[in-house]
Amino acid sequence: xxxxxxxxxxxxxxxxKSRPVTEVTDRIRSILDDMAETMHEANGVGLAAPQVxxxxxxxxxxxxxxxxxxxxxxxxVESDGDQYGEEGCLSVPGYVGMVxxxxxxxxxxxxxxxxxxxxxxxxxxxxxxQHEYDHLDGILYTQKADDIHFAESGEExxx
Ligand code: ZN
Numbered sequence: 001x002x003x004x005x006x007x008x009x010x011x012x013x014x015x016x017k018s019r020p021v022t023e024v025t026d027r028i029r030s031i032l033d034d035m036a037e038t039m040h041e042a043n044g045v046g047l048a049a050p051q052v053x054x055x056x057x058x059x060x061x062x063x064x065x066x067x068x069x070x071x072x073x074x075x076x077v078e079s080d081g082d083q084y085g086e087e088g089c090l091s092v093p094g095y096v097g098m099v100x101x102x103x104x105x106x107x108x109x110x111x112x113x114x115x116x117x118x119x120x121x122x123x124x125x126x127x128x129x130q131h132e133y134d135h136l137d138g139i140l141y142t143q144k145a146d147d148i149h150f151a152e153s154g155e156e157x158x159x
Pocket of ligand 1: 088089090135159
């Protein structure tokens with residue numbers, strides 16, 4: 001495993017749409033491992049492949065100690081409700097903003113073995129899934145946020 005460099009918002013790569021993963025190979029698994037390590041090192045709760053310069057549709061999310069979610073070619077198949085809360089991004093270091101997201105999502109994709117998986121998320125987990133999914137379409141939370149401002153403490157959760 002290796003740490004990867006996290007691109008920041010001025011990088012054009014982050015504005016591009018990622019392509020699907022065509023085959024889940026050892027190389028893909030190795031990138032997922034690096035992404036998880038990089039996310040943990042940066043104290044983030046999510047990281048999408050384009051944030052480390054790889055325009056493929058996959059991301060990792062971990063909002064608590066229990067479960068590392070790895071999703072390849074994810075699709076949000078259901079969403080419900082509304083939450084309005086503070087959000088940050090590892091590609092926009094130091095800043096937070098207020099973003100509307102669905103309160104609940106159901107998401108499908110492939111796991112690291114290429115097997116179909118489906119997860120449900122509420123609250124912060126749902127927010128992280130939607131934030132990371134947006135990265136795959138070249139969308140940063142700053143395009144959706146109100147009141148973007150510099151965070152006073154370094155304790156914000158960033159994705
Ligand atoms: Zn982000």
